[in-house]
Amino acid sequence: MDALSVVGGGIAGLALAAHLDPDRFQVTVHERRGEPAPVETSLAMWPEAQRALDEMGILPAVRAAGSGFGGMALRDGAGSVLLRARASGVIGVSRAELLRLLDAAVPASVLRAYGAVASLPRADLVVGADGVHSVVRRSVWGEHARARLSPYLALRGIIDGPVPPGRGGEYWGRGQLFGITPASRGRTYWYASYRSGLGPGGIDVEEALALTRAHYSGRDAGMDHVLAAATPGETLAQRVWTVPYPGRYARDGAVLVGDAAHGMTPNLGRGACEALIDAVTLADLLNSRPLPEALRAYNRRRMLRSQALRVASSAMARLALAETAQPLRDGLLRLAGRAGRAGAGQNDR
Template structure:
């Protein structure tokens, strides 16, 4: 039986551990801390990710725990709708629920090891599933692979209230955005992003919330209502980091999955989805092929696709958080909305 160490017990790490053949691999999952994340957030599961969840045997449970995503109104900073974007079949699920279901799918034969990883395991394959600040990525690919800090602060949280009437959607202002979407159990998931000097580490959530309220206060009633209900204990405030292009995902007895491989800005809502696809793809290949062949095939299947998502997400961030180019952006989006409406009427 081959030894395999998964560094990181988040979405990618748990999905991989759940899908590896326990008759072929002796798997150890290393995780910094035990228990669910302290702040609940929501994730969109797109159809490709749902195929991965189905392969893991938990898609029905994710559907039961989540909620339909439907569509999203894209709005300007004053709340006027550019157009309504549809997302049929997308499921919204809380990160805590997804992690709970993935954790339950991991076989009992998998060894759990909690605490920081001081040095990489010396035997067997090592999988870096430890996020944008991956110790595996840095140890094997070198210091030039360190995560890169963006100028943007991101806040996220869930409030125990339904979406305010007519307030759902994403608001693109001048150098700032705010999003409001339904969450499971009739709640509201909200998020905001803008340039900030806070951080990068040890961000005071009270201060970050105060800065967010100051930027968005009195602009839109629904946004005010959401921010009034947000509390520091139920809010996550982080600077956004990204991971540079690594060239390949497998090297010197190590392989990368999820954010450790392609950490991206959150504007496409695809980070968790790509992590799930990485994990199931890699597990399927490791279960069925010799190790060198499996790693080569994983690199071929996932490198270009996931890196394209990373680049597209960065482009979306620049568009959504445009500052001086905001008037031009809004004009183009209004034109696009009118064209969509005309096409719909003509059809």
């Protein structure tokens, strides 16, 4: 039986531990924190991620805990709709609920170790599932693989009550992004991003909220409503970090999954989805092939797809947070929205 250490007990780490063959691997999950994060956030599960959840046997439970997501309006910074985008088959689920379901799927044979990991555990294979600031990536891939700090601050939070009527969607202003979407139990999930010198660590959430209110106040009734109801206790404030291209995902007895492998800006909403797909793909290969062959196959299957999404997410961030090019961007999006409505009208005839 091979010893396998998973560093990181988040989405990727728990999904991997839940899907590995317990008769083939003795798995230990190393997690810094024994309790979930105190602030709730919401995740979109795209069809590819749902297939991974289905393979793990927990898709019905995720569907029961989540809600449908049909699409959203893309708005300018003042709230006017630029275009409407549909996203059929997407499920919205809270991060806490997804982690609870993944944790419940982990076999009792998996060992748990809590506390910070300063050096690599001794094992036949060490899995870096420890996020953008991965100790595993830095230890094995070297200092050049450290996470890179973006100029953007990101806030995410939950408020009580449904989305204000006619105000849901994503707002793209000049160098500013704001999102309002439904959350579970009739609540509202919101997020915002803009350039900021706060941080990079130890950001005071109350200060970040005050700065965000100053940025967005008076632009739209929906944003005003959300920010008036937002509280520090229900808000996360973090600088956005990304992960450089690592060259390959497996080397020297270690392999990377999730944000440790391809941490990206949140603009496509694919980080959690790709983490699940990484974990299930890697587990399937490890369960069925010799270790070296499984790692080579994992690299081939996941590198191109996940790195393409990382690049696309960065491009989307630049578009959404455009500053000098914002008027041109909005004009092109309005044209695209009109063309889409005209096309839909033709199809209806």
